[in-house]
Every structure is written in C-alpha cells, then in structure tokens.
Amino acid sequence: MTSPATDRAPRRAYVVWLIALVAYAVAVFHRGSLGVAGIEAQERFSAGASAISLFLVLQLVVYAGLQVPVGVALDRFGSRRMIVAGAATMAVGQLVLALAHDVPTAVLARVLVGAGDAMTFISVLRLVPLWFPGRTVPVITQLTGLLGQFGQIVAAYPLVALLHSAGWTPTFVGAAAVGVLVGVLVLVTLTDAPPGTAVPVPAGLAEVRSNLVATWREPGTRIGLFTHLVTQFSGTVFALLWGFPFLTTGQGMSAGGAATLLTLLVVVGMGFGPLVGRLVGRWPLRRSDLVFGILAITATIWTVVLLWPGRAPLWLLVVLVVVLGTNGPGSMIGFDFARTENPVERSGSASGLVNVGGFLASLLTVLAIGFVLDVLTPGSSTDYSLDAFRAAFAVQYVFWAIGLVGVLTHRRQLRARMARDGVVIAPLVVAARARLRGGSAYRPRDDG
Template structure:
C-alpha cells in the first residue's frame, strides 16, 4: 500500500470529493426520513394503522443493521465510489416502488430497498475521509460528516412535506427517486476512492475476504469501536426516532410544539458538540475512552433523575435530558475512530461496518423492548400510556448501557495490555505513538505508515 499524504495541508480535491460524498449521505438521510414525515398520508394511502407504519421503521432498521458487515466487506473489495452508486440507485428504486405502491406489502418492499441502499452509504463516505485528509483532521471531518448529513432530515421535514401537500403522493416520491438517480450520476462523475498515486490492494479471492473479515473482528480496536457505538448511540437514537415525542407529550404532558422544539434542540446540540469532540479525539487519542465514559455517565445519570423524579419532571430537567442526549450521536462516532486507528486501510470498510452494527442493533432492540413494556402495562389497545409505564419501559436502557460498558472496559484493557507488551509506556505516552494514533496508523500497524 502507498499511503495517502500526511501533510497538514488539505488539497482542494479532497474537499470536493468529501462534499460529493457528504451530499450522497445527506440524500440517504432524506430517503431514510421521507416516510416518517409522511406517516399520516401513508396511513391514509395504505389504509394501515400506526402499528403497520411502525413496522416499516423496524424493518428498515433491521435491514440497515444486518447489511453493515456485508457492505463493509464489499466496500473493501470494490471501493466507496461503486458502493455509494449502488446505494443511491437502490434507494431510488425503493422510492419509485413506494410512489406506485397501493398496499402495505408493496410499501414494505419499498422501505426494505431504501434500508438496503441506506446501509451502503454512510460507511462508504467514512472510508473516504482517512484516505483523502491528513490524519489529525480525520476525527473532525468524521464528526462533520455525521452532523452535516442530518441536513437530509431537514429537507425531508420541510420541502418534501410541502411537495406532498401540493403535488400528492406519487409525484412526490417519483421526485425523491429522481434525486437518488441524480446523486448516483454525480458520484459516478466526480467522486474518486483515493488520491492520485494511492494504491490499496483489495482482496482478490473469497478466502482473502474471509481472512480479512476474521482479522477485522479479531482486532480488539474493532470490537471496542462496536461497544463504543452501541453504548453511546442507542439512547439518543431511540428518543429522536420514535419514543421521545410520545414520552414528552403523553408521559410528561408537554404540548406538541414544546416537544418538537426539544427534539430540534437535540439535533442542534449534536451539531455543536460534534466538532468539539472531534478536536478532542485528535488532540488526545489515548483519552478517547474517557470521553465515552463521560458521555455514558452523563446520559445514564440524567435518565435516572428523570425516571425517579416524583410526578412529571420539570421543564429544565427535560431540557437537560435532551441536551445530554444530543451528545450521543457525536459520541458514537468515536467508535469509527477506534476502527480507523487499529485497522489497516485495506480493512477500513469491514471495520466500519462491524462498528456500525452496534448502535443500530441496540436501537432496534430498545425500540421493540420499550413498545413491549408499554403494551404490557397499558390496558387493551390503548395508546394512553401512563408516566409509570414510560418509566418502566425506558428502564430497559440500563441493560444495553451495561453491555456496552463491559465491552468498552474489556477491549480497552486488551488494547492497553498489547501496547504494554510492545513496550509502550501509557503515562506519559511516547511522542512516537501519539503521532501514530493522531494519523492513520496505530502502534500495532506500522505497515500503514507506508
């Protein structure tokens, strides 16, 4: 492998490639969110209840999570450009099917296609970052990728809804499909996997693919990234994606406007916190796990206060909860940084895929568990969930926090033991090792330095 440049100056071509990849990711978020903002219209079009519409979300998340590792393997084999194009066209096909669908089974197929295309996009864009940018900027650019991609959710929430109300269902989703095709064409024309002169050797046989995947999983840094993603992401995702709004309105008695404002605040906090977290990771790479512990402690602590508060929580406490949950998304990005620094570039796709499974599996399980607890504690088919029912339901989060914490602690211990065997003194950390971790390669992989 010939390494990408490690100079501090970022060439204009790198920014151009990143912007194209970022646009592809933002459009993927747009496709992911499009049905959620059209939930009422979907119920009317398909004559379906809320539970059927919720099934769309669960299946979409399940497809997304289940494809992360296969997509990661394909990414190492074929590169970001081809995988992003495949994802864009798959999502466009899903939106086309949804535009023409008139029944629930067809709509489910459409959302499965959207979930599959969505699964191909994010980790493909992340793979571009360490290949095009100097090492110390990688954590910051990674955070910006996750944050700015959320613009797609804003596009879904406003222009798409406006078009839906003025042009009806079919033209709206045909337009969404056309956007996917246009993005695929733009990626084909303007995006390149690596800078000129950089050569990555992809696996050429299935045996090599299996060996690469096994080596990726055997790497404690990959598993630490997965545990990090799991323990930091799911609480904020579950709150923003499904159960936060009913908890705030039905459980805590807030108005619809106040609940929407708090959910918007969650996104704003993430946008502000992400760049700061990226700079901290770049400045102190050996202290990234401390940031994870801090985010986990703050999240579990504020949830504990909210759930134990006698009666409905005061507004200031709910605002504090949302602010802390806003750190969860940026915190989960640290998991990808672990995968980047402890795997060679040839395995970056599969490593990112493994990491990305953690938070989404935890989110999916938590969404389902909260629903089951609420249904078990609520008479009949009523959706008038009590505050006590919400308290019991959200308590399932402690199980996943515990699992994730055990994983982070265990794999951090393994990493540090290996570094100690290699003669690295952790305190104070040697300048050479710090420099390696701030760039693309970790102490255990000097071959990455070219």
C-alpha cells in the same frame, strides 16, 4: 495527492468530501422520514405501534446485517460505486413506500431503504483518510457524522410540512426523486482517491475470510463496536421513531415544538462533534473516558425525566435533547478505535463491524419500546399514556449495561495487547505518529 507529511488537504479533498456529505445527509433524510410520519403511517396502514416499530426494526436489521458484507465490498469496489448503489436502492424504497397501502409492501420499502442506507455512511468515512492528512481525520470524521444530520432536519420540517399539505404519495415520490438526483451527482463528480494513489489488489475469498477474522480478533475493533453501541442507540431511537410521539403524545407538546427539539438535538451534535474530534486527536488514550462520560450523563438525564412526577417541564426536555445530542459524536469514537488499530486495507470491514453495534442496539430498543407501548395501551389505540412511555423507555438501561460491560472488557484486552507490544512505554508518541501517518497505529503481529 495528500501525503502523510502534508499539513493541509488540497481543495479537491473538500469538494469530494462535500459531495459525499450530501449523499450521507440524504441517506439520513431517508432513514428518518418514517419517524416523523409515524402517526400518519399508523393511520394509512391501520397498524399499531408494534407494526410501525417492525418497519423500522427490519430497516435497521438490514442495515446492521449488511455492514460486514458492505464493508468487504467497499474494500473491493470503492466508495463511489457503493454510494451510487445505496442512493439508487433508497430511491426505489421510497417510491415503493409512496405507493404502498398495506403493511407487507411498506415493510419491503423500509427494507430497501435500510439496504441503501447500509452502503452509504462507511463508504463516506472511507474517503476521509484517503483525502485528508492524518491530524485532521478525527475532526473531519466527526463533522461527517454530524453535518450529515442535516438530513434529519429536512425530515423534521420540510417533509412534515409537505406531508400535511400534499399527502403521503406526493411526499414520498418527492423523496425518491431526491435520492435519484444525489446518485447522479455522485456518479458524475465523486473520485475515490487522489490521483496517483495506489489501488490495492482485490482480495480473494480466502483472504477476505482471513481479513474478517483478523479484524474481529483485534481488540480495537471490538471496543469500537461496543463504544458505538453504548453511545449511539438512545439518541438514534429518539430521533428516528419514538422521540416525536414521546414529546407530542406523552409530554403534550405541539408538533412544531417537538420538531424544534429534534432539530436542537441535531444542532447540539454539530457543535459537540468537532470538540470530541479534537479531544480524541489530542488524548487518544483517553477515548474511553469520553465514552464513559457521555454514557453517564445520558443515563442520568433519562432517569430524571422518567422519574419526574407528571409531564416534564420544558426546560428538562430541552436538557434531555441537548444530552442526546452528544450521543452521535460519542458513537464516532468507535470508528476511531477501529481506524487506528487496523491496517488501511481492512478499514471498510472494520468500520462495518463497528457500525453493527449501535444499530443492533437501536433496532432491539425500537422493537422493545413498541412492544411495551402496545402491552400497556388497550386495543389499537395510539393514545399512549405517559406511564406507558416511561415503562417503554426504561428498556434502555439493559442496553446501556451491555455496552458498558463490553467497553470495559475490550478496553482491558486492548491495553494488555498494547503492553505486550511495548506501546505503553511511549503511548502518546505512538498514537501521535499514527495520526500523522494518516490513521493506523497497526503493526503486523503474531496473536498466537
């Protein structure tokens, strides 16, 4: 068992984490599988950009909409059961997609994928503070989010290669089989917590409602949500659906070149994530400054790319992808806000609320981009012009503005509450002690 005073996690903690990490990577693979097959999907289902956007939008609607119910269920049933349920649901979704020949069936398939995906990430995150000592939690959390993106690499290379060689049905049947194997692995080997860990008594319905209200009223939860929103959606939209067509159809790159850039996005995130984790752990009261920096550089590089006369040079597209690689690590800061400002027994619901932010913005952006592309492209053609892509990707500025206002507003509220609690007198000591305890700076208080 890992105690608060323990400096090192037991070897078993890393085994548990790696198993959960594999499950999350497979969930990312399922999530991104349609993005790299977007053009093939349009041809198979005779659908335009808006219809293909609808596939992903409904998938993300389900993902975002289930975050709170899944968070509540996670606090009650634990990570192992939720991860297994998620793997099974995604496997069924991929099997349905493999056999689908019409848009409604394909939409149902992606809804199932979204439902299973919703059960996975926050379930994996919940394991981290239970198995690892507090000072390592921010770094392990970052590594979880980033190493899980290997699933996107599998979607960008092996899945595309299999799709082109074997065809639609064998490819997605194979994806379903991978989901089944992962579910069995988790069921057989994963443990929710170290031996001897006290298991909280499941909350009743009235207590669940009370906890949800208290979690939402906590400014740390709300700044976490808007942090996740403002930093996550641009990279997610690019990686999941519209980046590949933007690079190939809009910028004239080859499919292999576009896949390489999408892989670079993941690799950059993996390198940047541990740095963010260390910075967050060292300067916890400067987390929002990191968020503002990532937002500023993301909006700036997109502005340069969208205003560039003609097709952007390769070096500029590389810079764009490198910057987008910082978005994933930036969004993980939102979970750190929720973790340190809520009690452990509300960690699942707090993480679920935070996770709504980025995916809500992502699904709205995906839908808006598809709508603009269809409006500016005649008929059912998928030959989108560069100008159409420029107009479509400009919708991102709306969500950056919303997220920025949200972070600023709730940062002010959080700091006001900390001042009332006397935390400002010795903030670094309080935050450091919170991390050494295993995660939460929460103290019961009367919010009046």
